Structure formats: C-alpha cells, structure tokens
Amino acid sequence: MKHFDDQLTETQADQFGRASAALLSQGAQSLPAGIKDRLHAARMKALSVRKTEKVFAHKPVFASTAGSWNSGSNGMWDTLGWVAPLAVLVFGLIAIAQWQDDSRINDIAEVDAALLSDDVPPDAYADSGFLAFLKNGPLSDSGDSATDSVQSK
Template identity: 65%
Template sequence: MNRNEDILNPTEADQFGLAAATLLRQGSQSLPAGIKDRLYAARLKAISVKKPEKIRIQQHVLTSSTGSWSSGSRSFWDNVGWIAPLIVLVFGLIGIAQWQQDSRINDIAELDVALLTDDVPPDAYADSGFMGFLKNGPLAESDQDSLDSAKSPS
C-alpha cells in the first residue's frame, strides 16, 4: 500500500468532514437525552481548549505628520532596503563623473606635453602663416627648383 494514497488533500478532507458531521447529526437524533447532554458538554470543552489560530496581519500605518511609514514587526533592513540601491546609484554617478573629469585632464596634459616637447615653438601655432603652411603642405618641387635657381649665381 502506498503511503501517499492514505493522505487526503485539503478539499477531500473537508468533504470527508462534512459527510461525517452529517452522519453524526442524523445519528444523534435517535440518541437518549443523557448521551446528547454529555456529547454537548464534550463539544463545548473541545471548543474551549482549542488553540487560537495565528493570523499574520501586515499593518501599514501613517504614524505622524512626518510622513514616515511603520509596521509592527518590520526589521531595520526592511525599512531602509529601498535606500541602498539609491545610494549605490548616487555613488556610481559620482564615480563616472570623476572618471570623465580625470580623462579630460589626462587628454589636456597629453596635448600640453606634445606642444612643449615639439620642435616648433608654441607661438608658431598662433601665427596665421604657419596655419597656412600646415594646410597647404611644404612647397612643391617646381617652387623649390625656382628658389634654388634664384639663389645660385650661375
């Protein structure tokens, strides 16, 4: 015999209980008055001894004009649990802003180092003629040849 077959599910147990109560009620009508009185007293005693069921009630009440919510048995972490993700978000945004600022500072420092270590003096970059030279490139070979022939006293 399988042990799981002997156990009733809650609906079957309720149906069995109702059927048994109906049979007992029908059978109790034909009992003598003394037995009925003893059954009634036993029923009252059983009801008085029965332990009360524990019912879990969650209560959310606005406690005062400060607007804070409280509940009877909530732990500290349940009350402040929503704050932790907010703090992580704020620190994350601060970290990202700091990282971007450091990146900008490093880029500017690299540009300054390149300017200061270059062969061309920094004032040349401000000269408009130098900018034209950078845009057009060095003199063409034909221009270079004409300059060389002009310089040589042949």
C-alpha cells in the first residue's frame, strides 16, 4: 500500500489519468440529460473564468546569407527594435549640429557687437594677436594697450 508521501512516476501518473478519464467518460454516458447540461454549463463557466497561462516558446534563429541573425519573423516590433535607436541617433546628431551652429553664430555676433561698439578697432581683424585680445576681453588692461598698438600702426 502506498503512502501519500510517495510520488508517482510520470508513466504511472499518465496511466492513472487515462484510467480516470475512461471511467468518467463511461459514467457520463449514463447520466440524465439535465445533469449533463448543468455539468456542461459549469465547465464552460469555469473555462471562461480561468486565467490564461503564459507559455514561453523559443523562436528559432537562423543566420542569413548576409551574416545577420534572423529569427524568421519580420514583425513590426522587430523592425522597430532597430529603427528607434537609429532615429534617436540621427535626431541627436542633428541637435548637436544645430547647437554648434548656434554657438558659432553667437560668437560671430559677439565679435560684430564689439566691433560696432568701438571696443574692437577694424584693424584688429588683420592683427595676429586678435584671438588673444578676444580671450582677454575688451575691458582688460592688456586690451587697452593692444588697442593702442593697433591704432598706432
């Protein structure tokens, strides 16, 4: 006699399940129609309330002739998986280029504003030390001597 702690092997469990299903099928044949209808309704209700079970399946992955890996499905999510990062990269590069252009335009505007406000003499554009003048600033002491030396030429 087996105890409850003993476990059935897979083969024994399959045999028990088949025998139980056969006995239940035979017994269901002799039931009155009203009971069969109620059992059928109860089964349908139980199946409708049952939670769906998640099944994990492995997709086969094949190497194509181009050397890339292909899972055999070309769904929208597969395409979106590589298009989205590419789009982010392109928009990022466009934003960086725009930012650099704006920075360059602002630098040119500062030089023009300094030239128009007489902080930078027009001859300073030809002077090799013009960049040093801009880095030091128009109001520093070295800027005044640089301006004097440029005007004396």
